[in-house]
Every structure is written in C-alpha cells, then in structure tokens.
Amino acid sequence: MVTQSGTNSLYNWFAVLRSDGAGWMKGFIPGGELCGANATIYDFGGFDLARDDRPVTHLTAGATIRFRCNKWAAHPGWFRSHITKDTWAPSRPLSWDGLEPEPFDKVQDLPRAGGPGSENSDYLWNVKLPEDKTGRHIIYSVWQRSDSDETFYNCSDVVFDGGNGEVTSVGESGTLPPPSQSPSPSAPASPQPGMSHRTTSDWADGAPDRQG
Structure with a gap:
C-alpha cells in the first residue's frame, strides 16, 4: 500500500476526501476504487488493493456497538x-x-463528546450490526457534509466471528490485546448538530481502518 500511495496516506488527517463528492457513490466513484475514492488531491489508491492480510476487527453479527468519529x-x-x-x-x-x-x-x-478541535473530541453513536453475517467483510462508510459538497469515504476491515472489538494483525506481534472496557452502548448522547471533519471512524476501542 505504501509503495503505491506513500506514507502520507497513513497519517493525512484530511483522509479519503472528495471535495466534489456531494454524497455521490455509485456512478461517481469507479468500481474497484471505493476505498481510495479515486481521490484527486491525495493518492489513496493503495487502499483499493485486494489484500487478505489487513488488520481486522472481530465483531458479532447483530450486536449493538458504539461507533466513534x-x-x-x-x-x-x-x-x-x-x-x-x-x-x-x-x-x-x-x-x-x-x-x-x-x-x-x-x-x-450526530451528538458530540469532548472539547472541540482535538484528537479526544468525538462523535459517538450506537449501531446495530447486520444480522446473519459471518467471516470477512468490509464496512464501507460515507460521511456527507450538508454545508458543502465535501464527502469522505472509508473502508474498515472486519470479521464476524463472535468477537467484541478485538483487533488482530497489527504491528510486529500481529495482535493487539482485547479492550479492557468498552463504552456502554445503552445510553447514547442527546442529539445536537455537527459531525466530524475527519473520518477516522473506528469501533469502541480503536479498530483499524484503511485511513491510518
């Protein structure tokens, strides 16, 4: 991935952004380029490569978990x-x-948590995962601003195997320990305006995605 797109794709905080996206998906982004969104400002084409060794988050089909943006x-x-x-x-x-x-x-x-303009400032919401899913999948997320045409695209590699947010295949050891404590999904914050400008979406304890 780095060979194709360089290290900038791993830490660019703008993430996979299309300033002309306007929420468009099929017919706007070519097939096979969904994860890199055919971005024109920065090269994220490495995210489109077919790989079976990417870091994955282990999930349970039908479970309710908390997303963070x-x-x-x-x-x-x-x-x-x-x-x-x-x-x-x-x-x-x-x-x-x-x-x-x-x-x-x-x-x-989305409702917000934490102070503005920091890595600890998040939008948190509860999501019921799809039922009857097993094995490897991608969760494809699209964030569309309503105050401009900017649209962000994100691929997160997951495996439905009864997991609870554990992350594997990260770093030299290949494994991260399971989360010590996950936020309770039973009490989402009250709705108020605003969403994230940076789509490093993850699960309760920092699941990997293809935006670094």
Whole structure:
C-alpha cells in the first residue's frame, strides 16, 4: 500500500476526501476504487488493493456497538454505513456490486463528546450490526457534509466471528490485546448538530481502518 500511495496516506488527517463528492457513490466513484475514492488531491489508491492480510476487527453479527468519529472540525451532515455482500472476498477489490444495496445504519447531525478541535473530541453513536453475517467483510462508510459538497469515504476491515472489538494483525506481534472496557452502548448522547471533519471512524476501542 505504501509503495503505491506513500506514507502520507497513513497519517493525512484530511483522509479519503472528495471535495466534489456531494454524497455521490455509485456512478461517481469507479468500481474497484471505493476505498481510495479515486481521490484527486491525495493518492489513496493503495487502499483499493485486494489484500487478505489487513488488520481486522472481530465483531458479532447483530450486536449493538458504539461507533466513534473524530470531530476535529464540526459540520452537519449524514454518516452512512454499508456492509459487503456474503459473496464478497478480500481477494478482489471492492466494487459496487459487492455491497449490500442499502446502508445498515444512517445518522444525521450526530451528538458530540469532548472539547472541540482535538484528537479526544468525538462523535459517538450506537449501531446495530447486520444480522446473519459471518467471516470477512468490509464496512464501507460515507460521511456527507450538508454545508458543502465535501464527502469522505472509508473502508474498515472486519470479521464476524463472535468477537467484541478485538483487533488482530497489527504491528510486529500481529495482535493487539482485547479492550479492557468498552463504552456502554445503552445510553447514547442527546442529539445536537455537527459531525466530524475527519473520518477516522473506528469501533469502541480503536479498530483499524484503511485511513491510518
């Protein structure tokens, strides 16, 4: 991935951004380039490579978990989460026909937690994961601002195997320890305007995604 897109793709806080996205998906981003979004300002094409050795988060189908999106700069908008079909496999790039047709979660103007403009400032919301999913999948997330055309695209590699947010295949050891404590999903914050400008979306304890 770094060979193709360089190290900037690992830490660029703008993430996979299309300033002309306006929420567009199919027909706007070419098939096979969903994770890199055919970005024109920065090269994220390495995220589109078909790999079966990416870090993954272990999840349980049908469970309710908490999503986190960093709010470095607040903007109103929508966050949509899609899941791959059962026929998808990590041995080929993600195309539009590899996604379920409807998002399994959609939220608007998320509540916020923490102070503004910092790495500890987040939007948190509870999400019920799709039922009847097993094995490797990608959660494809799209954040669409409602106050401009800026749209952010994100691929998160997961495996539905009864896990509770454990992350594996990270670093030299290949494994991170399971989270010591996950935020309770039973009490989401009260809704108020604003969403994250930085789509480093993750799960309760920092699951990997393809934005570094």
